[in-house]
Amino acid sequence: MANLPLRKGGPAARIAVIPGDGIGKEVIPEAVKVLQSVAAQPRRPLEFVEFDWGADRYLRDGVSLPEDAVAMLRDEFDAILFGALGDPRVPSNQHAADILLGLRSKLDLYVNARPVELLQDRFTPLRDRSERDIRMIVFRENTEGLYVGVGGFFKKGTPDEIAVQEDVNSRKGVERIIRYAFEYARQNGLKRVCMSDKSNAMTFAHDLWQRVFKQLRPQYPEIESRHLYIDALAMEMVRDPSQFDVIVTCNLFGDIVSDLGAQLAGGLGLAPSGNIHPGQTSLFEPVHGSAPNIAGKGIANPLGSVLASAMLLDFLGWKSEADAVRSGVKAALRDNYLTPDLGGDKRAVEVGDWLANFVAKAVSAKAKVSP
Ligand SMILES: NC(=O)c1ccc[n+]([C@@H]2O[C@H](COP(=O)([O-])OP(=O)(O)OC[C@H]3O[C@@H](n4cnc5c(N)ncnc54)[C@H](O)[C@@H]3O)[C@@H](O)[C@H]2O)c1
Numbered sequence: 076m077a078n079l080p081l082r083k084g085g086p087a088a089r090i091a092v093i094p095g096d097g098i099g100k101e102v103i104p105e106a107v108k109v110l111q112s113v114a115a116q117p118r119r120p121l122e123f124v125e126f127d128w129g130a131d132r133y134l135r136d137g138v139s140l141p142e143d144a145v146a147m148l149r150d151e152f153d154a155i156l157f158g159a160l161g162d163p164r165v166p167s168n169q170h171a172a173d174i175l176l177g178l179r180s181k182l183d184l185y186v187n188a189r190p191v192e193l194l195q196d197r198f199t200p201l202r203d204r205s206e207r208d209i210r211m212i213v214f215r216e217n218t219e220g221l222y223v224g225v226g227g228f229f230k231k232g233t234p235d236e237i238a239v240q241e242d243v244n245s246r247k248g249v250e251r252i253i254r255y256a257f258e259y260a261r262q263n264g265l266k267r268v269c270m271s272d273k274s275n276a277m278t279f280a281h282d283l284w285q286r287v288f289k290q291l292r293p294q295y296p297e298i299e300s301r302h303l304y305i306d307a308l309a310m311e312m313v314r315d316p317s318q319f320d321v322i323v324t325c326n327l328f329g330d331i332v333s334d335l336g337a338q339l340a341g342g343l344g345l346a347p348s349g350n351i352h353p354g355q356t357s358l359f360e361p362v363h364g365s366a367p368n369i370a371g372k373g374i375a376n377p378l379g380s381v382l383a384s385a386m387l388l389d390f391l392g393w394k395s396e397a398d399a400v401r402s403g404v405k406a407a408l409r410d411n412y413l414t415p416d417l418g419g420d421k422r423a424v425e426v427g428d429w430l431a432n433f434v435a436k437a438v439s440a441k442a443k444v445s446p
Pocket of ligand 1: 162175360374375376
């Protein structure tokens with residue numbers, strides 16, 4: 076993962092930690108442990124404040140996202156490290172909608188950045204593909220589209236029922252995510268941007284995506300920009316992933332193709348993501364959910380959360396520390412120091428301890444070289 080625009084780039088940072096539900100409570104402490112290795116350096120103070128928002132609190136006192144939470148996070152924190160939400164005791168998933176979708180929309184985190192990076196050849200299910208071939212980033216529009224919750228039922232529960240869900244696309248919303256993708260490519264020396272939509276069938280909403288894309292492309296003449304319909308994109312990502320550097324698409328399609336990408340790069344346990352508003356408090360999380368089927372067993376893979384914390388460090392402008400965390404993850408993959416989902420026999424806590432130790436050594440060696 077390359078540079079992301081910075082929040083403050085200052086020497087100290089405050090991190091809000093929201094482990095959430097299920098395995099979120101098992102993997103986030105491991106990511107914090109790794110970040111604490113970074114914070115042990117005098118130049119890199121990090122302060123962590125944990126919040127217990129999730130199913131337990133919601134069931135206990137009815138609070139999902141407290142009223143003052145958004146203003147507090149925006150004003151008092153640089154970034155948020157988030158686990159996952161979802162609990163079988165809350166079948167409506169109301170608390171998850173309030174907290175995660177609430178934060179994405181109220182903090183206006185319009186960029187969902189999902190790197191798809193194969194860290195070791197043996198983890199891709201594709202034959203004859205290597206780390207060189209699978210190295211892209213998906214930018215998913217994160218505040219609009221089919222996820223805004225505009226819609227309704229008519230004659231619900233009857234044989235004549237109608238359900239409507241509106242796809243909301245604003246010019247401002249479409250323009251800022253496509254521009255972000257181009258700017259990211261430019262800043263990181265990436266040569267190819269692919270915009271994907273379904274404008275052949277969604278002739279209003281995605282016509283807007285087409286027009287905005289055509290308007291912006293000439294401003295980035297050094298970048299080879301192309302368009303693919305979303306169905307073709309899904310096919311091409313599997314047929315030849317090496318053709319992509321940057322993909323930009325709408326909320327729903329980005330949700331789907333980034334999971335496809337996660338699988339190409341070794342599965343959900345390894346996939347990180349950032350929910351970003353450049354220059355403002357942003358949220359970093361693993362792509363996976365709360366995995367109730369393995370929660371409480373201590374075997375959840377913490378690497379997605381650890382890689383999300385590397386993205387958080389990128390966001391703070393602490394590039395060499397972010398690289399040290401990614402090197403640690405690569406080393407764990409190389410040495411098979413892994414949880415069972417990746418074929419290892421370690422527990423989440425053991426992987427976290429090993430990585431924290433690796434990162435502590437890497438950052439202190441670096442500090443000795445460049446005081
Ligand atoms: N961002 C989020 O908070 C988020 C994202 C997706 C799903 N969810 C919620 O999570 C709950 C479970 O959803 P799901 O089962 O569809 O998806 P999931 O990602 O929780 O699990 C899918 C499968 O992958 C496995 N898995 C996921 N993460 C893993 C990890 N770190 N290590 C090892 N194995 C891992 C699980 O055991 C399961 O078999 C639901 O309530 C859903 O709404 C939340």
